[in-house]
Amino acid sequence: MKRLLLLLLGCLCLGGCASLPGEERSFALCLGVHASTSGVEVAIQQPNYKGDQKYLILSAAGDSFDEALSSLTAVSPSRLNFGQLRLVVFSQETAASADFPQLVAEISAIPDMRLNAMALLTEDSVSQLLEALTPQTGVRLSKYLDTLLRARVELGLLPGSTLSDMRRMGQRQSPALGRMALKKEGLPQDGLDTQAEALSAGSEGEVIFGGCGLIGQDGLLHDTLSLRETQLLTLLLGRSRDLPLTWEEAAFTLHVKELSVDWSQGQVTAKVVGRALMTRGAPAEAETLLEEDLRALMKRLNAASCDALGLRRQEMFTHPFSMGMSVAEWTGEMHRLQVEAEVTLLPQA
Amino acid sequence: MNGLFQTRTPVDSSLSELAQRQEAERCCQRAELRLYLLVTALSQGVTVLFAQTGAAVTWMTPLCLLPGLALLGLAALCKRLTGAPTLTEAFRAGLHPLAAGLWRGYVALALLWQGEAALTEVVCLFTEGVVMNISPLGMAAVTVATALCCCQRKGLPRCVWLLRYPLLGMLALLFFELVSNGHWDYLLPLTGAGDAVNRALFLDMTAMGWPLVLFAELPARAQGQRRDTGPLPAVLLLLVLLGAVAFSLPTELALTGKKLADAMLLPMVFLTPVNRLLALTGWVLGLLLVLAVSLRRSAALAPGKPVREALICLALGVALLLPHLWDEQRLRGLLKLAQPYVLLPGAALILCLLPGAMLRKRRRKP
Numbered sequence: 001m002k003r004l005l006l007l008l009l010g011c012l013c014l015g016g017c018a019s020l021p022g023e024e025r026s027f028a029l030c031l032g033v034h035a036s037t038s039g040v041e042v043a044i045q046q047p048n049y050k051g052d053q054k055y056l057i058l059s060a061a062g063d064s065f066d067e068a069l070s071s072l073t074a075v076s077p078s079r080l081n082f083g084q085l086r087l088v089v090f091s092q093e094t095a096a097s098a099d100f101p102q103l104v105a106e107i108s109a110i111p112d113m114r115l116n117a118m119a120l121l122t123e124d125s126v127s128q129l130l131e132a133l134t135p136q137t138g139v140r141l142s143k144y145l146d147t148l149l150r151a152r153v154e155l156g157l158l159p160g161s162t163l164s165d166m167r168r169m170g171q172r173q174s175p176a177l178g179r180m181a182l183k184k185e186g187l188p189q190d191g192l193d194t195q196a197e198a199l200s201a202g203s204e205g206e207v208i209f210g211g212c213g214l215i216g217q218d219g220l221l222h223d224t225l226s227l228r229e230t231q232l233l234t235l236l237l238g239r240s241r242d243l244p245l246t247w248e249e250a251a252f253t254l255h256v257k258e259l260s261v262d263w264s265q266g267q268v269t270a271k272v273v274g275r276a277l278m279t280r281g282a283p284a285e286a287e288t289l290l291e292e293d294l295r296a297l298m299k300r301l302n303a304a305s306c307d308a309l310g311l312r313r314q315e316m317f318t319h320p321f322s323m324g325m326s327v328a329e330w331t332g333e334m335h336r337l338q339v340e341a342e343v344t345l346l347p348q349a
Numbered sequence: 350m351n352g353l354f355q356t357r358t359p360v361d362s363s364l365s366e367l368a369q370r371q372e373a374e375r376c377c378q379r380a381e382l383r384l385y386l387l388v389t390a391l392s393q394g395v396t397v398l399f400a401q402t403g404a405a406v407t408w409m410t411p412l413c414l415l416p417g418l419a420l421l422g423l424a425a426l427c428k429r430l431t432g433a434p435t436l437t438e439a440f441r442a443g444l445h446p447l448a449a450g451l452w453r454g455y456v457a458l459a460l461l462w463q464g465e466a467a468l469t470e471v472v473c474l475f476t477e478g479v480v481m482n483i484s485p486l487g488m489a490a491v492t493v494a495t496a497l498c499c500c501q502r503k504g505l506p507r508c509v510w511l512l513r514y515p516l517l518g519m520l521a522l523l524f525f526e527l528v529s530n531g532h533w534d535y536l537l538p539l540t541g542a543g544d545a546v547n548r549a550l551f552l553d554m555t556a557m558g559w560p561l562v563l564f565a566e567l568p569a570r571a572q573g574q575r576r577d578t579g580p581l582p583a584v585l586l587l588l589v590l591l592g593a594v595a596f597s598l599p600t601e602l603a604l605t606g607k608k609l610a611d612a613m614l615l616p617m618v619f620l621t622p623v624n625r626l627l628a629l630t631g632w633v634l635g636l637l638l639v640l641a642v643s644l645r646r647s648a649a650l651a652p653g654k655p656v657r658e659a660l661i662c663l664a665l666g667v668a669l670l671l672p673h674l675w676d677e678q679r680l681r682g683l684l685k686l687a688q689p690y691v692l693l694p695g696a697a698l699i700l701c702l703l704p705g706a707m708l709r710k711r712r713r714k715p
Contacts, residue, residue, distance in 0.1 A: 083622075115619060164619050170599035172534055313534040321540050323601075 026076045027084040029055070029141050030133065031117075032126030033065070033107070034091040035099055042068040043127040044080070047140070055134065055141060059127045065106050082110055085117040086145040088163060089129060089180065092121050092213065092221055101219035108167050115164035118149055120178045121213040121221065132182055132206035148209065152178070156231035156240040157210040159308070171217075171327060172316065176233055176308040179211040179224065214306035217331045222304035225297075232290075232297045236261055236270055236309055247289050250281025254290075257346070263311040268302075269340040270294050270309075276345040283345045294341035302339065305331040377506035379567060383583035384509050384516075385642050386560040388635035389463055390414065390583075392470060392613075393557050394591045400612035402550055403600025405541025410591050412551060414584065416692055417558020421580070423699050424565035430706035436565040440698070443705035448698065455694045456566075457647040459559055462691060464643030465669050466684050467636045468492055470613065472673065473681075474636075478610035479629065489673040492637065493666045499641040500648070500662050502655060509638065519631050520586065524593050526624050527616070531596035541600055556691035562699075563646075609681065644669075 028044040035041075043059035058075055062068035073080050088107060094100060108115060122129055135144035153160035158178035166175045183206050212230045216222040225233060234240045235256065243254045258273040272290070276283055301308055312330055316323070325333065390410075398413070399406040424436050433439035440449035472488045499505055541547060564579050594616045595603075606612035617628045648662035672680045 114622075116621075168530070168598060168602065168619060170601040172532075172599060310532075313532060316534045316537045320537050322538050 024078050025081040026078045027081050029084060029145070030087040030089065030130050031082065031085060031107070032059075032089040032091075032130050033094055033103065034126045035065070035094040035097055035103060039063050040065045040068045040103075041126070042072050043130050044072065044076075045130045045133065045141070057127060057131050065103055069110075081112055082117075083112045083114050084142060085114040086142055086149075087180075088117050088119045089122055089126050090119065090177075091126055092123050092224075095121050095177070095213060095215070095221035098220070100221070104163070104166055104219075108163050113163070115167065116162050118158075118160065118162050118178065119166060119175070120158075120180045120209070121224075122180050124182045129180065129182060129207060134206075152209050153234070153239060154242075156234035156243050157227055159212045159230060159234055159237065160239055171323075172307075172313050173310040174215050174217060174305075174307040176212045176214055176225070176230075176237075176306060177221075178209065178230075179213055180207055180209045182206060183208055214301065214304040214308065216305040217307065217327050217334070218305070222306060223300060225300070228293070229297050229300070232293055233301075233308060235259075235272070236294070236297075245286075245290070247281075247286075250278070250286040250289055252276040252278045252281075252283075252286055252345075254345075261309045261311070263314040263337075266336065267338045267340060268298060268309070268311055269342065270298065271342045271344075273344045274346065276347075283347065287343045287345050290343045290345075291341045294343070295339050298339040298341070302334045302337050305334050307334065311337075374503070374506075375568065377503075377510040379564075379577070379579075380510045380513055381506040381642055382560070382563050382567070383580060384513075384635070385563070385639055386558075386580055387583040387587055388639045389467070389560055390557055390587050391590060392467070392636070393554065394587065395594060395616060396470070396606075396609055396612045397554060398550060398557075399591065399594060399603050400606040400615070401604070402541035402546055403598075403603040404536050404538060404595050405547055405600075406591050406595050407536060407588075408539070409541070409547060409550065409554075410557075410588060413554040414558035414561070416555045416696070417561035420692070420696055420699055421561045421564055423703060424562060427699065427702050427706040428565065428569065430710040434568040436562075439706060440702055443702050443709045448702065452695075452698050453650045455698060456563070457650045459691055459695070460643040460647040460650075461665065461669065462684070462687060463560070464640050464647070464665075465672065465680075467639040467643065468496075468669055468673070469677070469681055469684060470609070471633060471636045471640070472677070473609045474613055474633065477608065478614045485677050486673050489670055492640065493670045496637055496641040496644060497663060497666045499638070500645045500659075502645070502649070502658070505638075505641055505645055516631065516635075519627050520590065523620070523624055523628050523631075524590065526620055527593040527597040530619060531593070532599075533596075535596055535599050538600065542604060553689050556688055559692050559695065562695055640669075 026044075026046050028046050030045040032043040032045075033040065039061050040063070041059060041061045042065065043057060045055050045057055048054055048056040056077075058072055060068050060071035060075060062071050090100070090103075094103065104119075107113065133141075135141050137144060139147075149158065149160070152158040159176040161175040161177050169175060210227050210230065212225050212233065213221050214223045214225065228245075231240070231243060231245065235243055235254070236259070238256075238259055241256050243256070245252060245254055254272075254274045254276055256272065256274040258271070260269075260271045262269050262271075272294070276286060278286065298309075307330070311334070312325075315325070315330070315333075318324070394406060394410050398409050402409060424439075427439045427443060428434070428436060431439040431442040433442045437449050437452055440452045468489060471492045472485050475488050476483050476485045499508070561580050567577075567579075597619070598616065603615065606615045613632070617625050617632075620628060644662050644665055648658050648665055651658070651661050653661065
């Protein structure tokens with residue numbers, strides 16, 4: 001009996017067996033992909049294990065993603081492993097190209113891929129971006145990215161979509177992917193109505209995270225949102241419960257109590273009930289401002305055919321025995337949708 | 350370690366001690382069969398039903414289990430009519446000892462088919478999904494050797510009995526993560542991949558519930574004992590788990606799992622690393638136990654002493670290993686080809702037994 005139990009416990013360890021010990025693998029922390037008509041460029045960032053807090057950037061190119069990845073494996077100091085991946089960065093050109101959905105599927109299918117890695121977009125060169133991305137505090141890059149990205153999502157500056165989310169949405173929802181960029185020169189002029197990199201003149205670090213890109217029903221990038229719009233999107237997605245919102249006329253921290261986004265034939269209605277900790281302006285004014293901005297945001301989502309709010313999930317319940325509308329039909333339906341927003345701000349107790 | 354199975358309850362006499370020991374053995378046997386049913390049906394549910402029809406797995410699973418349940422009901426009726434404790438005895442009493450031999454042969458072959466399927470799945474899971482740099486034959490040899498080491502007459506059911514709570518705890522963890530990742534719309538469309546696919550799948554998967562007939566071999570409960578729930582807990586757990594899998598992934602993604610390894614790994618891919626490791630180890634452990642149970646039970650069906658039984662078990666293990674020298678893909682094709690017909694001989698035998706059992710009952714009446 002003892003022998004039998006030991007054998008069975010030994011079997012438990014079978015599932016954890018791996019071909020190589022940790023020291024003999026290169027754990028990529030960030031993966032950058034840029035696809036263009038001339039081919040695919042892939043770059044990774046990994047620890048150099050020298051103890052000098054610096055990171056190794058490897059890049060390779062090929063006719064296809066597979067070829068570029070094979071070339072990258074060939075120049076890697078040891079076997080590549082994506083089990084610790086934190087970021088996947090696509091150039092915006094890549095996200096707007098027809099190969100983008102296939103590329104996402106290929107990346108997700110890499111063995112040992114960490115699908116909880118956040119997917120982001122950038123307008124800059126992916127290899128330059130990875131070179132500039134270093135921890136600004138005395139922690140390792142993986143921990144730095146975990147903390148920083150979580151904080152950005154909580155503040156509503158990033159929508160927080162991961163590779164796993166993108167794969168599991170199927171045709172039922174569209175992702176809104178966060179954006180990152182190299183720091184730009186000059187002082188900010190437009191506040192939160194601008195892109196994140198314009199806010200960064202005085203910030204620490206060379207890489208700035210914030211804003212998002214809208215992926216349409218066809219799986220391609222159609223539009224980008226400013227920081228304020230991204231905050232409102234994360235509010236509607238239910239990812240931020242305490243959101244600092246500022247306008248010229250009013251400023252408050254919104255603690256969301258109730259949230260619903262309801263689709264009915266030809267109309268989408270967002271209802272937000274929350275407590276507002278006002279720092280400037282009156283609650284009635286804040287309600288009006290928020291309603292206007294939510295309407296404008298939903299119109300932009302519909303115009304980009306980006307179903308980030310998962311309206312199609314609700315539409316499917318009207319015909320439970322079939323998938324219903326085709327992608328083209330649902331895109332047309334989204335363009336025709338009327339939008340409505342109702343905001344109720346409760347006074348502070 | 351022997352102390353684990355010592356009778357702790359105060360007993361009045363050696364007779365009642367014997368009855369308690371028999372009841373404990375019966376509990377272990379029942380746990381073994383429940384695990385066997387759960388793992389085999391879950392494996393087929395994930396790799397065939399879910400991979401080919403997505404959300405429709407929620408109602409296709411009970412539908413595909415129905416033929417097996419109907420046969421179990423008929424077998425129970427035959428046992429009651431003949432007054433026999435097991436189905437083999439019912440065959441002997443209601444028809445002819447030769448029919449009992451045929452039934453044992455059928456069960457042994459079905460067990461070996463299931464064992465080969467479990468072995469192929471373990472090999473495929475490791476060589477095509479998890480590690481990829483192990484030769485299929487090497488993996489098959491390691492698996493068979495481990496399963497043979499587990500094939501003790503009493504040790505295996507007792508081990509399953511001991512592992513029941515850790516296994517249930519693990520399943521609960523996986524269930525909660527699958528449900529927390531889920532969306533209600535993933536249960537739609539209810540028809541999954543479509544009516545034509547569902548019809549073809551039902552015809553292919555009628556044998557999904559064949560291990561249910563093994564419960565007819567458990568001796569009937571004694572007078573005054575608690576009502577036996579039989580396979581019910583395993584069936585309910587199976588439906589809950591497959592429901593959670595369907596709830597966590599959309600049909601269009603489920604249908605992308607074309608290869609066996611992809612289909613097996615798909616529900617685990619989106620779990621957190623800890624739960625993924627738990628799911629993988631639990632899956633391998635379950636398949637290994639299925640292989641061991643198949644080997645031991647089929648060897649036990651041959652008449653003989655324990656030593657001879659062990660030798661038969663060894664021979665059967667080697668026999669299961671041999672097809673893996675051949676082409677893996679062709680072996681999988683053959684196993685799949687036999688799938689729709691696994692339940693048919695059993696159904697024919699039980700249907701033949703039914704009139705015999707009725708006649709026997711009529712003869713017993715005066």
